[in-house]
Amino acid sequence: MDIKSTLAAQGYAATRPATQPKAGESGGAGEAFARLAGDFAETLNRGEQVASASMIGNADPHALVQALAQTELAVETAVTVRNKVVEAYQEILRMPV
Template identity: 70%
Template sequence: MDVRSLSAVQNYGAAKPATQPDPESGGAGAQIKTAFQDFAATLQRGEETAMAAMTGDADPHALVQALAQTELAVETAITVRNKVVEAYQEILRMPV
């Protein structure tokens, strides 16, 4: 048995948690999970306010405010997505 293969297996075992973040550990996984939950909640509030405004249960000011918050959340998500795609493309362009 080769000693280097044992070392590679140990190194892989040590690096594996970095590729599978645990949202419960309080690290970056938890922050990402919270951000996605906030995004979904903002979209849900916007939809609920829009439906309430259509039935006459919400005032126009609340509708405009909810739509502005939803628009800002979507634009932020698109910007983050674009940055992730750009970073991925930069990684692909790196020489091996």
Template identity: 65%
Template sequence: MDVRTSFAAQTYAQARPATQPSPNAAGPAGTSGAFSALVGSFAETLRAGEETAKAAMIGGADPHALVEALAASELAVETAVTLRDKVVEAYQEILRMPV
């Protein structure tokens, strides 16, 4: 058996579909971890806002804490919408490029 054939067989056995990323793959400069941290922070901000609103409804939180939580939630949602708009705009620019 040829060494090249053996190497090719090993490489083929270790290959995975292009649609299945490797579990430890991070994009340039660790963007995968940064993006997941951003999404986690966004979800935590919304969860904290909801918890504060529930506590305010039953009298467990002061109005000032409620206003702060709602402002933080509003800022997080506005940031997510702006980010989404930029991604859609970039995608549309790519579609307009001549091939």
């Protein structure tokens, strides 16, 4: 019985370094998500700036259409990701305990 607990402790010690974050890695998923959110906000701001500039005649129509298309794509992507997250959350709630 004492041998089993020793083997279990050795097995745990051997796998523990694999589960710890590496010192050289930065941020991970949280930092990547923050960067994506920043890019999304920047795309929306750029679209608003081009739209405002086109209203007063400082931007050509081609730039306006391109900015609106990029903004539309960013919003559709954000909505799709949100829907997938909500779907995954609901699937987790449906799991039996």
